[in-house]
Amino acid sequence: MHDVVWKKIGPLSNIPVRGARRLCFGLGGKPIAVFRTGEDKFFALVDECPHKKGPLSEGIVSGNTITCPLHNWVIGLDTGIAAEPDEGKTQTVPVKLENGELYIGLELERAPA
Amino acid sequence: MNMISDPREHLVVIGNGMAGMRTVEELLKLPGGKRFRITVFGAEPHVNYNRIMLSSVLAGDKSIDEIVINSREWYAENEINLITGDAVKKIDRETRTVISASGVEVRYDKILIATGSRPLAPPIPGLGLPGTCAFRDIADVDKMLAAAKTHKRAVVIGGGLLGLEAAWGLKQRGMSVALVHLMPTLMERQLDAAAGQLLQRDLDRRGIAFFTDGQTEEITGTDRAEGVQLADGRFIPADLVVLAIGIRPNIDLAKAADLEVNRGIVVTDDMRTSDPDIFSVGECVEHRGAVFGLVAPIWDQAKVCASRLAGDETALFTSRALATSLKITGVDVFSAGALMAEGGDDDEITLRDDNRGLYKKIVVRDGKLVGAVLYGDVADGQWYLGLIRDKTDIREMRDKLVFGRAFAESLPPGKTGPDTASMPDDAQICGCNGVSKGSIVCAIKDKGLVSLSQVRSHTKASASCGQCTNLVEAILADTLGGAVEKKAPSICECTDAGHDAVRQGIVAQSLKTMGAVRAAFGWKKPEGCHKCRPALNYYLICAWPGEYSDDSRSRFINERAHANIQKDGTYSVVPRMWGGVTTPSELHAIAAVAEKFNIPTVKVTGGQRIDLLGVKKEDLPAVWGDLSKAGMVSGHAYAKGLRTVKTCVGSEWCRFGTQDSTGLGIKLEKMCWGSWTPHKVKFAVSGCPRNCAEATIKDLGVVCVEAGYDLLVGGNGGVDVRVTDPLVRVATEEDVLEYTGAFMQLYREEAHYLERTAPWIARVGIAYVKKRLVDDAEGRRSLNARFLYSQKFSQDDPWAARAGGLDAQEFTKLPELADA
Numbered sequence: 001m002h003d004v005v006w007k008k009i010g011p012l013s014n015i016p017v018r019g020a021r022r023l024c025f026g027l028g029g030k031p032i033a034v035f036r037t038g039e040d041k042f043f044a045l046v047d048e049c050p051h052k053k054g055p056l057s058e059g060i061v062s063g064n065t066i067t068c069p070l071h072n073w074v075i076g077l078d079t080g081i082a083a084e085p086d087e088g089k090t091q092t093v094p095v096k097l098e099n100g101e102l103y104i105g106l107e108l109e110r111a112p113a
Numbered sequence: 114m115n116m117i118s119d120p121r122e123h124l125v126v127i128g129n130g131m132a133g134m135r136t137v138e139e140l141l142k143l144p145g146g147k148r149f150r151i152t153v154f155g156a157e158p159h160v161n162y163n164r165i166m167l168s169s170v171l172a173g174d175k176s177i178d179e180i181v182i183n184s185r186e187w188y189a190e191n192e193i194n195l196i197t198g199d200a201v202k203k204i205d206r207e208t209r210t211v212i213s214a215s216g217v218e219v220r221y222d223k224i225l226i227a228t229g230s231r232p233l234a235p236p237i238p239g240l241g242l243p244g245t246c247a248f249r250d251i252a253d254v255d256k257m258l259a260a261a262k263t264h265k266r267a268v269v270i271g272g273g274l275l276g277l278e279a280a281w282g283l284k285q286r287g288m289s290v291a292l293v294h295l296m297p298t299l300m301e302r303q304l305d306a307a308a309g310q311l312l313q314r315d316l317d318r319r320g321i322a323f324f325t326d327g328q329t330e331e332i333t334g335t336d337r338a339e340g341v342q343l344a345d346g347r348f349i350p351a352d353l354v355v356l357a358i359g360i361r362p363n364i365d366l367a368k369a370a371d372l373e374v375n376r377g378i379v380v381t382d383d384m385r386t387s388d389p390d391i392f393s394v395g396e397c398v399e400h401r402g403a404v405f406g407l408v409a410p411i412w413d414q415a416k417v418c419a420s421r422l423a424g425d426e427t428a429l430f431t432s433r434a435l436a437t438s439l440k441i442t443g444v445d446v447f448s449a450g451a452l453m454a455e456g457g458d459d460d461e462i463t464l465r466d467d468n469r470g471l472y473k474k475i476v477v478r479d480g481k482l483v484g485a486v487l488y489g490d491v492a493d494g495q496w497y498l499g500l501i502r503d504k505t506d507i508r509e510m511r512d513k514l515v516f517g518r519a520f521a522e523s524l525p526p527g528k529t530g531p532d533t534a535s536m537p538d539d540a541q542i543c544g545c546n547g548v549s550k551g552s553i554v555c556a557i558k559d560k561g562l563v564s565l566s567q568v569r570s571h572t573k574a575s576a577s578c579g580q581c582t583n584l585v586e587a588i589l590a591d592t593l594g595g596a597v598e599k600k601a602p603s604i605c606e607c608t609d610a611g612h613d614a615v616r617q618g619i620v621a622q623s624l625k626t627m628g629a630v631r632a633a634f635g636w637k638k639p640e641g642c643h644k645c646r647p648a649l650n651y652y653l654i655c656a657w658p659g660e661y662s663d664d665s666r667s668r669f670i671n672e673r674a675h676a677n678i679q680k681d682g683t684y685s686v687v688p689r690m691w692g693g694v695t696t697p698s699e700l701h702a703i704a705a706v707a708e709k710f711n712i713p714t715v716k717v718t719g720g721q722r723i724d725l726l727g728v729k730k731e732d733l734p735a736v737w738g739d740l741s742k743a744g745m746v747s748g749h750a751y752a753k754g755l756r757t758v759k760t761c762v763g764s765e766w767c768r769f770g771t772q773d774s775t776g777l778g779i780k781l782e783k784m785c786w787g788s789w790t791p792h793k794v795k796f797a798v799s800g801c802p803r804n805c806a807e808a809t810i811k812d813l814g815v816v817c818v819e820a821g822y823d824l825l826v827g828g829n830g831g832v833d834v835r836v837t838d839p840l841v842r843v844a845t846e847e848d849v850l851e852y853t854g855a856f857m858q859l860y861r862e863e864a865h866y867l868e869r870t871a872p873w874i875a876r877v878g879i880a881y882v883k884k885r886l887v888d889d890a891e892g893r894r895s896l897n898a899r900f901l902y903s904q905k906f907s908q909d910d911p912w913a914a915r916a917g918g919l920d921a922q923e924f925t926k927l928p929e930l931a932d933a
């Protein structure tokens with residue numbers, strides 16, 4: 001599982017503050033989104049709410065959470081875990097910033113060809 | 114699994130339903146419960162779910178996921194061996210084994226039979242054809258939902274609780290529904306004739322057709338059900354026939370194992386069958402001659418049975434008086450105990466108000482209450498039930514009893530709530546989910562809960578049918594020392610401040626950013642949350658037009674993307690069609706866009722315009738660009754703002770039209786479009802009192818008359834239909850426009866975010882609105898002037914701007930360069 005490929009997705013400034021963008025490629029068939037908080041922290045998640053797969057990237061970012069646009073579940077951006085009393089978890093995806101550019105970490109066998 | 118060496122006794126539970134699993138839950142809570150390893154057999158392929166809520170699933174209020182009680186993880190965590198989709202076929206008491214249909218054989222030390230009941234299925238010819246089903250489990254609901262998708266006509270046989278809930282659910286799913294009932298009145302075992310008739314009248318008004326005194330002779334059809342033939346010659350065509358005429362305890366296994374059975378599996382007060390190692394609970398049992406069909410007594414059985422299994426030799430089950438209610442939104446029915454006087458000494462006292470659809474009957478025997486039937490207002494139901502159960506001496510208040518608790522106990526105003534403080538901890542509050550007072554109090558204290566919604570989500574109390582909501586609220590108030598009653602509800606959990614305080618603070622203290630508002634009111638979370646941010650953003654836009662700049666990040670996706678998100682993540686686009694009037698060239702442009710972008714659905718909306726559904730997000734700017742070129746602007750079908758202005762053809766064409774309703778509607782729409790409001794706003798203008806534009810259920814309606822224009826406000830055609838209140842009659846179109854601007858501004862400045870005009874006016878009163886708009890001409894003019902000023906900043910078409918490149922990031926994916 002250590003074979004992670006880092007894929008460049010462009011500068012942090014591409015992502016609105018307290019906002020998100022979806023990527024053109026996915027992870028095992030699932031969409032990925034990158035989030036940016038009010039404090040300029042950034043996170044990546046599979047873009048599917050644990051509830052009914054709502055597109056989290058279309059939600060509202062507050063602090064380190066994202067509220068799903070479909071039924072208002074609140075998901076932790078750092079953990080992918082839904083806030084109580086809801087239960088569920090969205091898969092987190094590794095992401096890093098280098099020289100102002102964001103990179104997404106993909107497991108080797110799943111990286112897009 | 115190394116079962117042989119496990120020192121624990123083996124408990125085999127037959128039936129993964131509500132009674133069986135409730136017993137297991139109770140058992141796991143007890144120290145003595147550790148002595149068992151547990152295997153559960155369930156005939157259904159599912160984990161255990163809340164059967165009661167199948168009615169809500171059918172009606173579309175809940176999904177299957179939402180009614181699951183215990184997930185597979187729960188079984189795993191508690192080391193319960195769950196075998197689903199495999200019915201037990203035999204209990205062999207000689208070899209002490211249980212054998213399943215698929216051949217699984219397990220040895221037991223103790224058995225719990227909780228096989229529930231089966232729908233009654235008399236030998237009606239045609240029963241069993243495709244298109245016929247019962248209403249008992251998920252498989253039945255799946256059948257009904259599938260039929261509702263492809264077929265139109267449903268017939269439900271049986272006018273009891275289940276039949277009525279099935280009929281209502283299918284009606285909600287868009288089918289036309291007829292209900293056949295053998296008896297002259299509905300729910301005759303729970304309601305007296307008077308209440309049964311009121312119920313029938315109300316459901317009849319909601320579009321269910323009743324065939325009472327109807328004996329089903331045959332379900333006709335060759336390949337699938339085609340209709341229901343009644344013995345008296347009546348015939349009802351049907352594509353779906355649901356049989357809900359009753360249930361019968363499921364006793365086959367017990368009978369074959371030579372346990373004592375009668376109507377049900379006979380159990381003693383300790384929930385043991387005639388074999389002391391075999392227990393039974395739920396709808397399959399018979400206790401002292403009684404069988405069961407509601408969950409409240411079953412929860413009591415589960416407790417007793419669990420205690421016995423855990424080694425407590427004292428627990429005894431006793432039947433208590435039961436209450437019935439019906440889970441149909443807006444229909445309030447309650448009954449408990451006797452339905453009518455039985456002997457010469459019994460008294461019936463009734464109260465009836467046909468106009469308001471209220472009916473109450475109580476039955477008194479020997480100075481005690483023995484029965485209550487309520488229709489229309491069931492708030493006192495639990496109180497009556499308590500009096501019946503406790504056999505309270507009611508002689509002192511006998512004459513007042515029927516008027517309800519507040520009157521009978523002469524409670525001071527505002528103190529009419531239920532007396533939860535004196536209830537014992539094990540008093541059952543929520544029948545649907547079996548939640549006791551004690552567990553609600555514990556959750557409130559342990560988890561620091563402060564609101565009804567929190568209590569609901571943590572304990573499930575009042576989360577199902579909602580009948581016990583006032584009890585749960587009262588417990589919350591008792592536990593928090595009355596603190597919940599006094600405080601105006603806060604905007605959200607980030608703050609204690611209410612909407613009005615914040616709105617006034619924004620203006621009085623010149624707060625012009627969200628940060629400043631949050632600082633001034635001591636917000637607990639620095640960035641707020643998804644509830645307060647959209648509200649504050651709106652309050653600031655309204656207070657500081659032209660100064661405050663909108664924060665798109667605090668908007669719900671629809672208002673940020675200027676289109677409505679659909680369940681599959683695509684969007685819908687609704688261009689404005691002023692007053693519902695269009696032109697051939699606009700229609701050409703819409704057709705061209707639909708073809709060019711392969712838009713799958715083009716639909717005429719309920720608001721007199723055209724919806725393009727299924728547009729890909731990345732196509733939105735180009736779609737809008739083409740529509741803008743043809744002169745069209747956003748219809749704001751997504752906005753908390755002005756939606757549609759419906760009009761009728763009016764005096765231009767109609768032989769009854771008194772004024773130019775179409776032209777006036779267009780003027781109103783051109784004046785008000787683009788405005789942001791607390792919630793959506795809809796107008797309509799009808800050319801005469803025939804009211805073809807349905808102006809009396811709009812936020813603002815105009816009905817034209819010979820003498821001028823009647824202005825009506827605060828209507829709503831949505832969830833809680835509300836007819837408008839008349840505001841004023843004016844003489845000219847200019848007056849209409851002035852009043853409209855003033856009304857919009859009053860609503861914009863004073864309503865709470867997400868409060869439509871109907872609940873807003875219900876809250877402040879139409880008298881107040883009249884005082885501000887009709888009596889105070891000066892005030893009206895300045896409100897209108899403020900509205901027109903704010904409109905200077907809001908009538909830019911958001912679509913044209915985005916087609917021109919604004920917020921391009923919103924509509925594209927990363928990385929923007931394909932080869933990045």
Ligand code: SRM
Binds near residue numbers: 719
């Ligand atoms: C498209 C349309 C149905 C249609 O195909 O005809 C529609 C579609 C939706 N309505 Fe509606 N309503 C439509 C006319 C109505 C009407 C009829 C009318 O306006 O005369 C009503 C009842 C009248 C009223 O509002 O008083 C109506 C009462 C609702 C309600 C209940 C509002 C209430 O106060 O109770 C909601 C829910 C809400 O707003 O919270 C709702 C919500 C919705 C939403 C936004 C649901 C959602 O959150 O996704 C739907 C968006 C679909 C979409 O993406 O386009 N829609 N909706 C109609 C659009 C009219 C238009 O041209 O803009």
Ligand SMILES: Cc1cc2nc3c(=O)[nH]c(=O)nc-3n(C[C@H](O)[C@H](O)[C@H](O)COP(=O)(O)OP(=O)(O)OC[C@H]3O[C@@H](n4cnc5c(N)ncnc54)[C@H](O)[C@@H]3O)c2cc1C
Binds near residue numbers: 164165366406408544
């Ligand atoms: C649509 C609907 C609405 C209702 N609404 C209300 C309401 O509002 N209020 C109320 O109090 N009650 C209501 N009820 C009644 C309530 O659901 C029942 O009283 C309750 O579910 C009974 O629980 P039980 O465990 O005895 O039976 P069930 O919940 O039916 O559980 C029995 C389980 O045992 C399984 N089983 C049967 N035989 C075998 C076998 N041989 N091997 C393995 N498994 C077997 C069955 O498949 C079933 O899953 C409603 C019922 C329905 C169907």
Ligand code: SF4
Binds near residue numbers: 762769770800802805
């Ligand atoms: S409301 Fe009056 S004017 Fe309008 S179409 Fe109906 S009858 Fe004609």
Ligand code: FES
Binds near residue numbers: 054068070071
């Ligand atoms: S899909 Fe996210 S809350 Fe329902």
